[in-house]
Each structure stands twice: as structure tokens, then as C-alpha cells.
Amino acid sequence: MKQTLPITFRIRDQQTLQEWESEFLSYPHISRIATKLPHPSNSCPSWQVLPFALEDFHFRYWLSSKTKTGHISRQEFVSMIPVFLLDIKSYHRVLDLCSSPGSKTIQALDSLYQHHE
Numbered sequence: 001m002k003q004t005l006p007i008t009f010r011i012r013d014q015q016t017l018q019e020w021e022s023e024f025l026s027y028p029h030i031s032r033i034a035t036k037l038p039h040p041s042n043s044c045p046s047w048q049v050l051p052f053a054l055e056d057f058h059f060r061y062w063l064s065s066k067t068k069t070g071h072i073s074r075q076e077f078v079s080m081i082p083v084f085l086l087d088i089k090s091y092h093r094v095l096d097l098c099s100s101p102g103s104k105t106i107q108a109l110d111s112l113y114q115h116h117e
Contacts, residue, residue: 004051008037009063009072010044010080012110016071017045024059037077038084044073044110046080073110075103083107090114 011017024030033053037046054060066072083104088094088111098104 005076006048006050007053007063007074008046008048008077008080009067009074010046010107010110011072012044013071016066019062020047023062027056027059029053030056030059037080044107044114046077048077073103073106075107079103080107083111086111088112 011020025034030049030053033050035048037048049059054063063072063074067074082098086094086108088108090112092112094108094112096105096108
């Protein structure tokens with residue numbers, strides 16, 4: 001059985017989080033299909049949205065432009081688990097031995113520097 005995976009992304013800054021909450025979670029058709037994913041420190045909130053949300057042009061444009069500018073990071077949830085389980089703090093040292101493309105590295109860096117904004 002072939003099934004499309006949900007769209008999963010991490011919000012990397014407060015302004016983008018506020019946009020997400022005010023612009024999209026207020027839309028009933030988006031809020032019904034959006035799920036906040038668990039994270040130990042809640043530093044970069046992660047969300048999962050069902051694929052048909054891309055039918056909404058405004059959401060698709062927002063997701064694309066925020067990804068291109070680095071305000072959000074698109075990453076499958078299963079790829080987020082290792083860094084979630086490490087619960088990295090700003091005083092930790094991390095050696096990343098994962099393979100490309102580097103989304104776990106960005107996630108680890110976000111965790112390391114979450115208190116330095």
C-alpha cells in the first residue's frame with residue numbers, strides 16, 4: 001500500500017512560530033490536520049501536517065519561502081528522534097557522525113544554541 005507521508009517541519013525562530021500560530025492554526029482546515037510533535041526542551045517546535053494541506057496555496061507558499069530562508073527546517077519525524085532523545089543542552093559537546101544531508105546537524109545546532117538568542 002502506497003501512502004504519502006505527512007509534512008513535518010521544525011520552526012526555528014519566534015517570529016515564524018508566531019506567524020504559524022496566528023496565520024495557520026486559526027484556519028479550521030489547517031488546525032484540524034496539524035499536530036504538534038513532542039520535544040524535550042520545546043526549543044524548536046515541530047509540527048506535522050497531512051499532505052493535502054499543500055492544496056492551500058497560502059500555506060504551500062509560506063512553507064516554501066520559510067524553508068528557503070531557513071526559518072523552518074523540513075525533516076521527517078523519524079530523523080528527528082535521535083536528537084530529541086539526546087536532549088542537547090547549550091553546555092554539551094556534540095560530534096555528529098550521521099550521514100548527509102545534514103538536517104540532524106542543524107537540529108543539534110538549534111538545540112545547542114537555543115539559549116543564545
